[in-house]
Amino acid sequence: MATVHFLYRSVRSKAKLEVRLQHTHKTFENITNYIWTAKTQIEVTENFWTKQRKVKSKGNIDISNEQTRVNNLCNALDNFILECFNTTTPEAITKNWLQTQIDHYYSPPIEKLLEIIPVNLIDYFDYYIKHKENRPTDVLIRKIIVVRRKLERLEKYRKKQILIKDINKQFKNEFQNYCDNEKYSRLTTQRDFAEIKTICLDARSKGIETSLELDKLSFKREKATNIYLTIDELQKIENIEKSKLADYLENARDWLLISCFTAQRISDFMRFTADMIRIEDGQNFIEFTQVKTDKIMTVPLHPKVIEILSKRNGNFPKAISSQKYNDYIKLVCEIAELTQEVYGSKLTETAPESGIFRKETKMFRKCDLASSHIGRRSFATNFYTKIPTTLLKNITGHTTEAMLLNYLGKSNKDLAKETHKYF
Structure with a gap:
């Protein structure tokens, strides 16, 4: 694993950034950490790098443009260095190697310039x-x-x-x-x-x-069937008698409830651990980086999640594979008697023992449609209008309110009806 950082290391008011490459090399005998530095052609002022680089521009177009310029230059070089690193043996990585790659980045060898871009x-x-x-x-x-x-x-x-x-x-x-x-x-x-x-x-x-x-070119957009668990249904799942759940199903049930009250994808919530929790002013938050978006998240923990952690001595349930989780929560929902017929989609085998699965859309038992994504959609749907969308999107991780509303399948007519409540 390697990381790239950019540094301003000059006493002058304007200078070119240095780049620092950090990586770890593991062998059978030990683990060695390496740090290499080299010069880049990215020129900035000390004032920008130390005071303006990360601040919100607040309408200052000059600062905003400079932030965009420098971020684009740094990101492009960052990607190039990591791409070179991933195709090189660890033993070959040195300070001279790093500087050579950067030099090639700015002045590519002839063979690189002649690289053919595919037309198929x-x-x-x-x-x-x-x-x-x-x-x-x-x-x-x-x-x-x-x-x-x-x-x-x-x-x-x-x-x-x-x-x-x-x-x-x-x-x-x-x-x-x-x-x-x-x-x-x-x-x-x-x-x-x-x-x-x-x-x-x-x-x-x-x-x-x-x-x-x-x-x-485009297809007429077809709405996805949005299956979610209502607050009443979540209460039924929570109230399942302990005697009806084997330990592995209780474990899955608790993960299902956690997902429905944190709005995260399984790639994120199944990694939750107690050491990700931060308490500030008596309030509990969980901090992590989303796998899909690489976005750093701070999500408030709902009292229902705190209850689950309390009964588990402050720990999250045992992590399980996504396949087992999807299988187990269907059983949990069936035990909670969520067996009403609803319109939805699920993967079904095209022919017996074919091994080929396609999505089929028709009436199914609701418990059979439960999958890892149901928690995220349940939170977004249940708390829409209860939590302002500007706050709700920060929990779900959607970049804009428009993306959140599209995710919820809200039309202009739906929004108009919601707005009418305020008249």
Whole structure:
């Protein structure tokens, strides 16, 4: 694991930043920590770096522009250094190695300048992951790879290479027909095509030819079926008699309640530990970094979460795999008698023992639709209008109120009805 930091280490009022690379090298015998520094071409003033770099600009366009410029330069070099580090053996990393990489960054060798940018779509997916300005998260990489593999299957089926310039209305229809035949849900097809369009727009920014129809390509948005647990249903889950729950189901039940009162994804809440809790002015908070967004979060702990921790001597339940969690909470909801038929989607096998699963949308028992995401949606839905959206989005981690409202599926008509309550 390596980290990159930028430093202002000059007595002059304006100077070029230094970069510091820290990494740990583990061997069978010991663990060694290394720190290397080198010079960059990023020039800033001492006043900006020490006083203005992290402050809110408050309408000062000059400071805002400088923050954007420096952040972009630092992020791009940061990504480049880490990319070089990840393709180099630890023994080769030295101060001279670091300075050489930075020099190559600003003045690429001839062979780098001649690197060919792919014009076929599938190969460009790999190029996109490698060269994206902001290093993609593991979650985004997995998402991209899923779409890439689907395109590989389509290319094999059509027996013709998919070129970036050919992503037009005709291809959109072809992609839709292929996904329909493969029994993918329309929502999945819509999301995958949006990813394809993003990749093509990136290719256009690199000078690759794209279709004149690309900008206007889109699918009619299909609403997702939003299944959540109401406050009354959460109370039923909480009140399940202890004798009806085996230890592993009680463990899963407590995680389910925690997720419904913290609004976090399973990749985050299943990592919760007692040492992440901070108490300030008698109030309990949990601090962590979201896996998907890399965003630092501070979430207030609801009294229901405090109750669960209290009965467990201040500890969170035992962590389990996402697969087991999804299986167990279905059983928990069934024991809580949440068996009413509701309209929703779940993965079902296309044919017995086929091993191929697709989302099917129809009436199911509510307990059978419970999955790891139900907690996040339950919190957002149950506390919408009870907590101002400006505060609610800070708990869910949505960047804007518009994103939160879209997540909740709120239309202009829904918002108008909510506003009417204040007249």
